[in-house]
Amino acid sequence: MYVSARERKLLERLLPSGRDLTIGELAEELNVSARTVHRDLQGLESMLRRYRLELVKKAGVGIRLVGKEENKQALAAELLRLSHHEYTPEERQLMILIALLEAAEPVKLVSLANDLNVTVATVSLDLDKLEQTVEAYGLSLIRKRGYGVELAGSESAKRRLISDLLFRHVNEHEFLALMKETIQRRADEPLDTMAEKLLEFVDRKKLAIIERQIEQVKETIPFTMADSSYIAFAVHLALAIERIQRGEAIHFDPHDLQALQATKEYEIARVLAESLEKVFGVAIPNEEVGYMTMHLMGAKWRSRQGTMMEETSLAVGMKAQQLIRFVSRELGVDLSADRTLYEDLVVHLKPALYRLEHGMGVSNPLLAQIKRDYAELFAIVAEGAKQLFGDVPMPEEEIGYLVLHFASALLREKQGWRVLVICSSGLGTAKILATRLKKEIPDIVSLEQASVFEWKEKEASAYDLVVSTVPLADEGGPYFTVSPMLTEEEARAIREFLERKSAVRKRTGKEPAARRNRPGLEAMKAVRRISETIVHLLDGFSLEAVTHRSVHELLADACRRLERNGVIVDANVVFEELQRRESLGGLGIPGTTLALYHARSFAVLRPSLTMYRLDAPRPVPGMDGEPMEINTVVLLLGPSDADEEMLAVLSEVSSLLVKDEQSLAVLTHGGEEEVYSLVSAHLEQFFDHYWTSTKE
Template structure:
């Protein structure tokens, strides 16, 4: 449902009038939101424009500008958005479609009529028909069908797909950055607020206690996104059961895990849920909760890496996939990451539940995905390449963008750790005092670096050949040389530090991405 909100409509109209690049800060001040919010809006606008000849162009240091193959395309877009619903109508329409889709999913397999939906939302039958077309486009890729017949309209699909779609809608309502002073247990304020609005405070508080007891029984905590994921899905299961709408499981319930301690914990949870809702649950709900527990990542503390569960949760398959990922990513960036134990441990703990999520078709949401795609663009792209190479043997199990985003953060941290040990040669011709100042500030910013020498520019070639530094930092222009060179001011300000980091990380990743793209074209 790629529908622009009121603010996104206004942002697009603003950009249409711009003749010059506008910075994110300018746009953020114009619309009284954060730069990250503007960045997310721009991503949605880019998706909105995907089938047109217009795109949002981002130029480093300049900002944002709409560009098109010709002016006529821009004029046509302006006419198009002016012909669409007014700003208020657009955002209300989007919210209404979410409510209709949520209602249909919640009530399936029961039918409803267009007349009832029209009366419920105070709009015409024609508008409801248009809403249903948009909803159908959204649910079809999720394995669901919108069935229209003389008796009514309903969504058709299996119980798992219905719950996944409901979870996607609820996740869309969660504002994980919502400010608040009260932290309701493990839930952040934005998630708590969205779940309470959807299911009611009593049910949310019950599941909160249920999961607290589950973590105590497991003797380890779940990672935050997985905690919210299982929290949401248990609420959906309870909601569908109390309304009498549970669909039968398309697969027979497996009995091979009856002696598994985690399966027993899942059984105890189902018994507590049955007691709470005063209704019995199908036998396969134990299996359902079991799947979600073993598909949840563990919240790993660095000083707890030797706990028994740390070994129990891993597998030969997880280790093999992790080593394969490490090898492929290392080859892509021409940096050997195989000896980075912190990277290996972080990946292997994530990979085991990832395998289960792929097998059981469980989706998790990454609330930081937009930021990762924007701020770690090269590493995210290279991680996606590595993931697709590793999982090429099981094409039916596509690794989602959300999953790739989590893996990309591990790789970004590892790449940044690579710059902690460097042999640096300084070129400074402004005097002994400033060269000492430059040296001290570099070591304060990068304490593990070794300054091998400080030389004037005319001695650079011979000293470089003799000392083979990893990097040259210079306050004056130097002749071309194979060793990377970063130009800075004598006082090494924040811009200089950013320039050094970009030279060591960003440029290398850009080159790796471009090199791979060139080999594929």
């Protein structure tokens, strides 16, 4: 059976789709006319009949492939078995890129033409189109008559290109299987798919060893990486080890490297590098550790606890609040009180901005669907991002992820079912599935998102519904496997399941065990730790007027006073820690006259919040690197072993500094009682929200 590249692409689009697709959509994706799509579909009908499948066309709605699921799977399997007699232009260009990345010397055009079964002129046209693609990575194509073609550029740029190609073209199921060493392929089986060709860049044995080393390091840090970042980091390390062993050096700016060496991510990267050196018997240079650090700093973290205690997060928090206000104003919906939206945006934006500033980029496989389903919201968020982050142009891929956070906030409800969403490709895909679920099933009380790697640790009985975009281990409990966009059939099946469950619950008069037992002992302990932290901060709060003191003199005096009051045990240690934090970056909050000096130290016995009003403006470096003048110092301290509840409260205090203009006016000009009332009301609201969430 012969199937052309365009026909194959049509079938691959129609087979998994659970909705009607318009001819216009298909024509746009294939870059052909609607008439061409009609003609190709007619040519496929005889083949589809052999598999007992049918194209059902509805005027004004679209076209859908209808038939039994097993027949669809049989056709999909046959398409995979077919040798690719013809590649699409996109596939040809990808094959050429792979060949150039693999080659250690120039490749002849005639060789590429023979491999792809096309003319040299066609290869030359494909190379013209690839010029712009590789230029975006700082690479270039060297083409000379009699010489061939060569991909020129830095080693780091080539690695970044390989990583992006992997994530753009390799199915997430295949990649997760690769990570877990479950892909089994016979030696005589040909590499005839794009995914298989790309997977050859990654040595599977190396990847398995690297994964084990990352797991060991992960146990020593109090946060976890999102799946997409975890996989990207593992792939980066696999490529790095591979190329270090081949003697291919990487270059890193010495000044940038020195700045990275002061971060906690560099310490993690250094420990991991030492572990990899022992396992692989190679010397990992400091430049490689620098790139590992950049990956960690550009990664998305799942834990939100304590994020606002970092000065970079506070600066990002200001931008997040401004973006929320902009979108709220444009939509006519007030989202400023949505704590989850604010925290999600800070957690997403901090590494996103770092990636963009350092040219690391990001892929978003659901971008087209996000733009189609949330067109108005996408335009609003894009305009807001342009106004707020104009100095760092934000690509549509990142805009798409921001849109998902806002879409989830708009659809957030307070009644109904508890749902767990599992996804392999990170926070973005889980977020869009969660948004879809809220839209299709409004009576959802809460949506928890988890990694596929975390599935075995979850108690399925604690949820009314578990949905996943990938197959899961059966021992974890029952679940639904769905697409990230949640088709109509999938939504209908879930609604029917919940209706049956609701009927059983009404007959038995019983609530799920997990719901009956909440908040439970652990939740109550967490609430106690939250309340204790708030009490410590409010009991010890003071706002003092300071005269004739520099900022450092003020801080030294403040530490000595806190030592006398029994809050800290060694004023010198805490003062030195405050100075160290200041050396890592400015602590002045841009656009205000406030500076947040904060630290966590073993010399701090209990959390503390104090403020100091200066008699005259004092110069300090701002968080944006620019000099600024301040009139108020906020001193926020916590123990080095602070639990996540304490960190959550300290982060909440930090977020108050960038909440809104009214709060800012009180903090910069208000008296002690007025500021105390603001802080206590803010923390009371936080406590109420936390307490309510434990009872839901």
